[in-house]
Amino acid sequence: MVTMSEEALARRVHRVGALADPVRRALYRFVAAQPGAVSRDQAADGIDVPRHTAKHHLDKLVDEGLLVTEFRRLTGRTGPGAGRPAKLYRRARREIGVSIPARRYDLAGSVLADAVHRTLGGTPMRGALEEAAAHAAAEAVADLATAEEARAGETPVERTAAALAPYGYEPSVESEVIELANCPFDRLARDHPDVMCGLNREFLGRVVGVTGDGELEVEPRTPARESCCARVRRAGGAGAAPTRSAGVTCP
Template sequence: MTSDSTSLAAVAALSDDLRRSMYEFIRRAGRAVTRDEAAQSVGISRKLAAFHLDKLVDAGLLTTRYEQPGGLRRVGRTPKVYEPSALDVQVSIPQREPVLLADILIDAVLAETPGESAGEAARRLAGERGRHLGHTERAGLRGARLGPERALTCAQHVLERHGFEPSRDTPTLVRLRNCPFHPLAARAPELVCGINHAFLTGFLTGLDAPAVQATLIPRPGHCCVELGVPGAAGDQEAACGKDAPPESP
């Protein structure tokens, strides 16, 4: 899936009616299209078409090369042609990760064995996917020592990219304000939350952060998992105090 910034840039480029019409024309053409053809499709000048086509190229929606239309060899300058890129644009606010969940579930069905249910396979594969992500992030730290608070900071940055909307409530507690697997999690909470918990537990294992744990704490409107250091002084009181009702006088 594309990153948020890439997807938003693509959507912004297509917000212009002329660009969107040219882009749709090029997709329907089923072949590379010249600048003149794109201009004629929307009834504008070749120069104005070049401006809009370049915007679509900059946004990653089109690719360009130089070739003669129809593959014919002609005398003179070879024109630039445009065709759709492989960019897959998906925008969701708040961010969702249905592809990640779908990949895990498909792999689980394909890997299911007589001694392992699809749900068990899904949790196992989610853990493996999380460990791979953690290993990748750990490698980028070049062997630097990773204490609990630094591990949580690293986790914040990574999980922000995946749409969890992490919030550092205390130095040793990160709550996840968004469930990137919603609304699927609402349909099968035990299955999806179990996959999510296994994924985040695997991530911490791959990150080599044994002092930090992923804990299942379902709360309405939030992700079902939070990351923290068990028994950290003052953190449990601070976390509980946020949701606890005021004491009666």
């Protein structure tokens, strides 16, 4: 079964887990609440802990990617005698999230925002959703190797499953059919099935169009619990639908 790599999941969990320590969490929240970068002494005073304790936890938060540092002279003076620049801490802009089961509401939001932007330019909503999903799919496969030597020995089914795994579909290959055990848009799909299932199938169809070498297509299916409303199979299989399937609503 192809899923998010254990290493990637472990990194995310470890980073979020860094905030389990109450002192570390308090320091993070203090730094995040400030309008600018703060020194070790300011952070220590802010939550009333010793300086050496603050330094240890602040540097740990930097190691985990939750804080970033910069160096600046707090006196405002320059030149000889101005003193060494102070090490300052501020919250990192990088987002770190863990969702179990995997959800990709960020992807859905990005596609929908892109679609709305396109409608402002005069594109009808259905066409805008198709174009936005196609754009997201192009980004999804952009990092895949396309050189023939890099793809040697990798089948279209394997390549497609690998492309979908980071997006939370939990693909598994059975007899040349890619079953998608998880819906990355579960809550939205339950509330707005016509919109989200159409968007989802358009996204899948576009990905498959690149990774499947014309050998695969998206087949609508009745989802069971949290599974996806589609699967990927060999083109021309019994009951298969065309690869581009926007506008097809959930059963």
